[in-house]
Amino acid sequence: MGKHKIKFNTKTIHGGQIPEKGYGAVMTPIYQTSTYSQSSPGVHEGFEYSRTSNPTRKALENSLASIENGKHGLAFGSGLAAIDAVLKLFKTGDEVISTNNLYGGSYRLFTKVFENFGIKFHFTEMTDLASLKKLINSKTKMIWVETPTNPMMNIIDIKALSKIAKDNKLLLAVDNTFATPFLQQPLDLGADIVMHSATKYLAGHSDVVLGALVVKDSQLAEKLHFIQNASGAICGPMDSFLTLRGIKTLHVRMKRHCENAKKIAIFLTNHSKIDKVFWPGLKTHPNHQIAKNQMSDFGAMISFTTNGNSYKKAIKIIENLNLFTLAESLGGVESLSCHPASMTHASIPKKERELSGLVDSLIRLSVGIEDVEDLISDLNQAIR
Ligand SMILES: *Cc1c(COP(=O)(O)O)cnc(C)c1O
Numbered sequence: 001m002g003k004h005k006i007k008f009n010t011k012t013i014h015g016g017q018i019p020e021k022g023y024g025a026v027m028t029p030i031y032q033t034s035t036y037s038q039s040s041p042g043v044h045e046g047f048e049y050s051r052t053s054n055p056t057r058k059a060l061e062n063s064l065a066s067i068e069n070g071k072h073g074l075a076f077g078s079g080l081a082a083i084d085a086v087l088k089l090f091k092t093g094d095e096v097i098s099t100n101n102l103y104g105g106s107y108r109l110f111t112k113v114f115e116n117f118g119i120k121f122h123f124t125e126m127t128d129l130a131s132l133k134k135l136i137n138s139k140t141k142m143i144w145v146e147t148p149t150n151p152m153m154n155i156i157d158i159k160a161l162s163k164i165a166k167d168n169k170l171l172l173a174v175d176n177t178f179a180t181p182f183l184q185q186p187l188d189l190g191a192d193i194v195m196h197s198a199t200k201y202l203a204g205h206s207d208v209v210l211g212a213l214v215v216k217d218s219q220l221a222e223k224l225h226f227i228q229n230a231s232g233a234i235c236g237p238m239d240s241f242l243t244l245r246g247i248k249t250l251h252v253r254m255k256r257h258c259e260n261a262k263k264i265a266i267f268l269t270n271h272s273k274i275d276k277v278f279w280p281g282l283k284t285h286p287n288h289q290i291a292k293n294q295m296s297d298f299g300a301m302i303s304f305t306t307n308g309n310s311y312k313k314a315i316k317i318i319e320n321l322n323l324f325t326l327a328e329s330l331g332g333v334e335s336l337s338c339h340p341a342s343m344t345h346a347s348i349p350k351k352e353r354e355l356s357g358l359v360d361s362l363i364r365l366s367v368g369i370e371d372v373e374d375l376i377s378d379l380n381q382a383i384r
Contacts, residue, residue, distance in 0.1 A: 008067065008182065009251045015066025016073075017059060028059040030241045052229050056237040060244045061212075064202075067181045067247065068194050070214035072221035074228050075240060079177065079197025080105050081233035082211030084113075086142075086173055086193060088227045092118030095139040099126050099156065101149035101356045103175065103197075104345045125356070126156045127287060133164065142171040145191075148178045148291075151303045151340045151364040152357050153278040155287035158294055162190025171220075177201070177331070182254040183295045187216055200331025203246035204253055208239045253333065256369040257300035263372045264365070264379065268304050273383050275361075278303040300367040301330060303340075306383075311360040314339060318363060320382035323375055330366035335375055338364045 006014065020029060031054055036047040047053055057075050064073030076082040083106055090096070098110065100123035110121045122135045126145060143165050147156040158174060165172035173193040174186035180201045186194050196202055196212040203210060215221050228234065235243075265279040280291035281298030291298055306313045318326055324337040328344055338344060341360050345353055353359075367375065 011066045012063075012250045013248050016062025016064075028056055028241065028244060030237045031055045032237050050237070051232050051234055054234075054237055054240070056244070057235060057240040060240040060247075063244055063247055064196070064198075064212050064214050067250070068176070068187055068214040069181070069185050070187050070194065071216050071218065072214065072225075074213045074221075074224055075198070075235050075243070076211035076213070076228065077233050077235045077239075078209045079103075079175075079195070079199060079211035080109055082195050082197075082213050083109055083175075084233060085224055085227045085231065086195065086213065087114050087119065088231065089171075089223060090119055090141050093120075093139055094141045095120040095122065095137065096142045096144055097122045097124060097132060097135050097140060098144040099146050099149055099154075100124055100352075101152050101154055101358070102144075102146045103150050103177075104340075104347045106144075106146075106175070108347045123352075125154075126161065127154055129157075129160060129164065132161075136164075136168050136170070140168065140170055142173060144173050144175070146175040146178070147184075148280055148299060148301060150178065151278075151301075151338075151345070151362065153280055153285070153301060153303060155280050155285075155291040155294075157290045158184075158186050158189040158191060165192075166190070178299055178301055179295060180250060180254060182251055183258075183297055183299055187214065189294060192217065192220065198243050198246075199329065201254065201257075202250060202331075203243040204250065204332060205242075205246055206329065206332035206334065208242040208246075210235045210239050210243050253369055254297075254300075257367060258297040260369065260372040260375065261298070261300035261302055261367040264367055264375060265302050267376050267379065268302065271380075271383060273307055275305045275307050275309070301364065302367060303362055303364045305359060305361045305363075309359050309361040311341075314361040314363055317382045321378055322382075323370065323378040324365060324382075330364075332366070333369050335368035335370060336366040338366070340364050 034050045038044045060075050061073035162172050172191045174191045175195045177197045177200050194214040198210040198212050268274050268277045279302045324335045327336045
């Protein structure tokens with residue numbers, strides 16, 4: 001193909017993939033093996049032991065690197081295992097600044113596990129960069145960002161943050177789970193590490209738990225590979241295969257996810273019983289302009305509150321929904337509903353939750369790829 005650079009949709013299908021040598025299988029097989037034969041000590045086909053590397057996982061890692069415009073991909077047993085590996089780059093006394101509005105499990109890992117090892121975490125609203133700068137000191141090592149944030153859908157300016165990170169020699173890590181590389185490519189905006197819960201959109205079918213990291217820098221990749229192998233939180237060949245298969249349809253799924261979400265966001269905005277709607281594609285969204293600049297569309301995660309901010313009413317709506325299944329998680333082909341205050345974000349103290357706008361009546365939707373008329377009809381009957 002000479003100098004022609006393949007585009008995103010092609011990358012999801014072919015990026016980093018090589019034909020299988022044995023039988024010419026078009027899809028990378030599930031190499032369900034723990035070890036590999038050597039013809040003489042240290043002489044082998046590139047694989048020694050599956051914690052270190054496995055051909056199916058390797059194919060997935062190459063695909064991840066390709067779709068995120070990185071050089072090195074690393075796959076883990078879950079999104080949190082991927083974050084855990086990043087935090088092991090640091091030592092006692094180091095500090096991390098994180099978005100205050102983040103996945104509850106990430107918050108729990110930071111505050112309940114790594115704080116025990118003497119790593120200090122600061123949480124702040126990164127839409128205000130001045131207050132972020134005040135938290136930077138000589139011990140700061142990394143800025144951790146989710147955008148869009150969960151579940152308030154704030155948008156954080158990755159490019160502006162990357163300038164601050166570079167000026168202060170900090171790593172910038174972006175949890176790109178909500179946006180996916182279909183919508184936003186943080187490495188191109190200056191981030192050093194992209195993290196995914198591939199459990200969500202990348203795998204896309206609610207049938208696997210898997211995590212990923214992608215980086216450009218080879219030295220950083222080497223350190224993370226060392227941690228991946230030393231700590232061992234890898235994913236198995238079957239889960240690698242399922243995620244690799246999911247990625248091949250990421251672009252078609254994301255297109256439909258976004259189209260459906262737009263129609264639902266407009267429906268909710270116009271509904272007399274709904275108070276606030278949080279979706280970055282709405283012109284009234286406070287960070288709409290940043291979203292327009294750094295994302296190619298606005299994603300399919302929507303949060304909303306009811307009139308009077310009633311906990312009871314919110315629970316009633318959720319109970320009455322038929323097509324939107326009440327469940328944790330997101331990003332699958334099927335639509336899900338969730339009550340963050342009592343589910344995904346229950347591990348964050350109420351006071352802290354409400355500071356970031358996460359009130360008791362907040363309902364979060366993961367809009368699937370069903371017929372949108374059916375989804376709107378379901379929401380309409382549940383809200384009435
Ligand atoms: C689900 C999720 C995680 C954690 O990933 P697991 O695969 O569940 O371990 C991290 N960040 C975000 C934004 C998530 O949605």
